[in-house]
Amino acid sequence: MQSTEETSRKPENMWKDVYKKLQKQKSSDFQNYRIQQVDGGFFEKFGSLLREHAELTAAREAVEKRRVVEAFAQAVPARHDDDDSENDRPLPTVESGDEASLSSDSEVEGDKDRTELIATAWNIDELYCEVLYEILHNVGCDVALEVGQTALFSYAQDAFKMPNDKHHHFMELAEKKEAPELLVNVEVIEAKDLKPKDSNGLSDPFVTLYLATNTTHRYNTSVKTMTLDPVWEEHFALPIAENNKQDTLCLEVWDFDPAESVKEKLGKIFDVKGVKGMRKLMKEIAVTATSGQHENELIGRAQIPLGTIPASGMTMWYSLDKKNKVTRQGVLKVRIAFSSEKNNQVAKQEYRHMLRMILMHELEVSKVAPHWWCGSFSPPGDQLLVQHVVQSGIPAVEALLCQYCVYAFVHQSHALSLTLFANSLEKLAKPMRTDGVSEEDCKLFWDATKRLLPSCFAVVRKIRKKNCNEKTTMKQVTEVLKILNHIHSLEPPANVDLFPATSYPWATSADCADRSIPSTLNDAVVRGASDWLDYILENNERPDESDVSRLQSLIQIIQLVRSDLQKAIEFYDKLFQETVNFQYAKALYVYYQVKLSTMCEPAVIEICKNLKRLNYNGTSNNENAPDPLSEGTSLFELYLAIQRFATLGQGLCPADYDSFHIKNFHQWFHGGVAQWLDIAVYKALQRIEKAVELDTLTPVDNTVKYSSSAVDTLTIFYQVKIFWEQLNWPDVESCYTFIAKIIDDICRCSVFYADKMAERVDGLGDHSDIYEKRFEVTTEWCLAINNIDYVRETLEPFTKDLGMEDIIEKISELKSPVEAQRCQHTLENVIANAIDTVRNKIVELLETVVSKMAPAMKRLLIEGAELCNQDSNSIDRLMMYVDNNLSTLNRELNEENFDRTLEIVWDMLAGTLKEIIQSNLDKRRPPSFFANLRKTLNLMLGSFKNPDDYSSCDVLKKTENLLKVNGLETADLIHQVHLDLAEDFRKAKDSPFGEISVRVKFEENTLTVEVINARNLIGMDSNGSCDSFVRVHLLPEHKFSGIDKPKTKTHNKTQFPLYDEKFVIKLNPEQRQLEDGLILFSVKDKDLLGYNNQYIGEAFLSFSDIEDTVQSVETLSQIHLHLGRPTEKFMASDGIRALEHRQGDKLSKDFIKRFKQRMGT
Amino acid sequence: MTTSNSKQTNMRSVTKNTLLKVVILGDGGVGKSCLMNRFVSNQFDEHSFHTIGVEFLNKDVDIDGETYTLQIWDTAGQERFKTLRTPFYRGSDICMLTYGVDDKSSFKNIQMWKNEFLYYADIKEGTQFPFIVIGNKSDVVPEEREVPLLEMETWCNDNSITSYIETSAKNASNVQEAFKMAVQHWLRLESRADKNDPVIDDTVDLTKKHSDSRSSCCIGAGDE
């Protein structure tokens, strides 16, 4: 009984430990593996190995992702030099919107910028001359030492691509050139209402300026394409001879090459992209310009005598005239002023042009890779530029601003390092904020910024597409964010459209007017994600159109998206948040969750609806797993994938998660859960079958009495539990029902296991030799029973582990306590039912064992009965058999099951005995046969460990009694009947027949009996009275032969007779010593004739109840005895029956005949 | 284990009854739960709740001297519980199709319930299955009755359902009878099945139900 505590505590511990324990057991591990093979590790995929699985998945995802990234990079080759990628497309466009330009994904406002090139080119000679002049007049000693003058000249010639002859010509000019005394500074501001010249009703206007005295020295503005209202805002400084105050300034507005639109020309030339293309264009234009072979057409001209200009300068609209034309050709706005020094704005314009020329030159010559150049020129280049700044007196901030503008411009065709811009902005931000910049510079700044921004957003959009390493991407993103942050800190002037629609065709925000840095950043992030998703979708391979591959492809997509998010969290999110206070990962998540929801929801719902039921009638052969199985499995995989994705969202956007569509993803799967449970059962059954097959039926270790399949089965249950946990179903009503189902299913698995176990041991222990066929209880049998019991014990803890209590509590909150209670009852019932069912299985198995032992035991009993008291080794052999089997059972079974076995054995023995007794009674076997049988039975019971226990088996006790009575010789049997009858009477509380009072004593061998009186005697005569007397018998009769049977006188007509008679009976010592001697008082009614005295009733007094005393009998207290008669029931007792069976026996026949009279009528 | 415990076991092993799995189907509110409660605990609740998913109770009945343990699964009739209840159909021995005599549409739906059951319980086509049709709430006043007994009988005849009865969980009329009738129907089919197909299958079938192991509540039926 000490083990009681242990056993009762065991299940809980066991359940918790079972899995750990299992893993410790090496052999079992192996077995486990083999069991998993049954279904390819079905549970492990979702079960306990989930973590490892997740790691594996992560690794796989990483590989997958890399693969996709690579594929992506290859699929879009142009992207490798990234920002310019769009330039491959047919060249977009010109400033005014034509349809194509709107739809094309251009990030660069190419045309306008390119026309500026034309301007540069047209003034290239002028600029070159200026550069040469500056070289000749280098200031400061430092530079000259580093780079010789000659080197600078040749550098300049290269950078400007000057042919030798021209170079020499300009050298001469420069050498002769003196600082001009007077300059007329002209700013060509804008024109209006120009007459159209081109077929499209527009013009490509530019302005040529020159002095009437020097018509060959012309200055050109840039060409503005396709407009009749161009804005130039360009600066020019024309030197005038002092005496030439009478000179005239000529301004001519031309249409650029009407035969071929700029657009067409550019399109042609820009077939060659990048720096090279630009250079080529510049050269071509230069040639055109100098040779004068262009086919330009004059729109109109204005002539302004210098004498009309006040010293302080003026700004005027001039109307444009044309020879032979009366009508006005348009108006031109210019600002004109005189100065003696070079105008700052002109100097800056020159500086910008120089920067551009030199930068382009250097980029080409030293073949700088995109994104690489970050601000350092070669020494000669640097020197030229520095000299210009110094000699023209450009303030540092303004020079910086010029650089920023030029770099932003060049950046469009050849990407420069973003660090360059970040640094420039760092320095410019403050002056920009504090209004330390002229309106014009401000305009330039924002214009440049407008150019720069698209490439910044492109970096964000294409964050995934870099095939370079993470570090570079990180660096770029970091710089972009810095840039954006700086720009965001500045307020663009109201008239600046920082986000022209043409540059942001990808932006999703509805109205470009509302666009801001943050909103565009968001758009860029989303667009990047959407491109990525599109790519994944395009490349997502689906081997066929089946639901399984549909599901698999969804799973893959989710995994890729999730790993993208993880990367976002890992690498970028912090950066975005810290730099620009933008929740990068969250923005991605918000986008992805919508996309994934719209992708998965309809698919899942449809697939769930069409799920086929598992066909259970199929054989267990799983060569080609049934389709519903893999379908359900894939569906579950998808569920888990979405679940993990959703969990990510909960962490990422705790505040918004509730509003996400993905939040209710489980509802899409509702129809699938039942299928999953079915699959789980199906798999579990398969595994159990395998586990039983692999079981060697040896204890898993020497501390326990169960074998591997029990542990395996528990592991399978454990897997089902893990499966349930994985499912983590949020809806409580369903949870409750599913738990009921799971418990029912587990019960089903247990029963299945029990059946399989029984099949497994069936036939074990059967022996046959020439003598007999017999069954030996084997340890395998016991293990089988223990195994099932072990499994049964875990059922209850298992169900607890499913989280029942929690669910019930939630139902109570959600619905009502009453309903929760009903649910709880149902679950409890289902569990109790499950446990009972399995217990019944165990009992069934125990019965099988016992029934197998039954024939041998039966034979033992019969042979014992036949052969008792003779020396027979057949008996010994049989005794050994019983003994062996029982001790095996006792050793191997736990106490409970052993007790149960004994109970069944008692039942079986009782049944067998009954059979034997019945058939042998029919055969009229002598009492000695039954006596021997009883002896053998007791011998046999003696070999049981707890022989006392059979007393709890009433059937066996009764049967044994039957045996006992049948084994008695008739005389003894008759006495036994009397003893039984005495016992029967003693139990009666009162009597309908009356009562007698006696005094009885022994003294030595003398028995003294005093019959005193009787009361309430039952009326026997017609008048309701009786004529009674009492006869005293001593029993057993055959032991008292020869002794008197004294009787009292008859007392007539009274029911209360006073007998008052004393009888003294001498006994011999042997008679006196009889243990079970009885005195029988028969009270009879005297018949008139004295022949047929009727029984009124009888009473017994046992010898053992009689005092042995020397006192006189009168001094003893009276003994009152109820009178009784044998009842019908008594007549059916074993003793009477046995006597009735002895029909050939006169003694018994007579006794029965007389006995029946004693019943009265 | 204590002696009292083993006594209990003893009792169990002695009184091992035939177990029968019964499912009760029918529209929400026709009185399935009330029928079960009346049958099992002889109680009636005027304001019972809609069942969530399923409810389960055990009850022993004596029929012709034999005791049968009925494992009764009462299901939720509301449509939203469909996916929750159908998994419980498999392995049933008896199916009770229930409607309310005061609710015509619940009667019309009997056909739907029968189909749903046959589909999810995985009953082979053409096999006889012990269905019993129950018209509950027979106590309602005649004005409220929408389904005459005759109409139900006609329907049952048309659908070869031989067991049908009108009951009232409210005043306890015919409830015991309905369950007994169901078991008797099952017995009839069972004895016929025993005669007709001797055990043929000797291959190991994972899911096969041994005809002699009726003792299980959960072994899949469907192969009889």
Ligand SMILES: Nc1nc2c(ncn2[C@@H]2O[C@H](COP(=O)(O)OP(=O)(O)OP(=O)(O)O)[C@@H](O)[C@H]2O)c(=O)[nH]1
């Ligand atoms: N008059 C009358 N009312 C009944 C009877 N049986 C049930 N009701 C009432 O019908 C209503 C619904 O009974 P339920 O047993 O909960 O119905 P149900 O079929 O279990 O419904 P679901 O659980 O939703 O499928 C309750 O208000 C009961 O009081 C009946 O025999 N006669």
Ligand SMILES: [Mg+2]
């Ligand atoms: Mg209900």
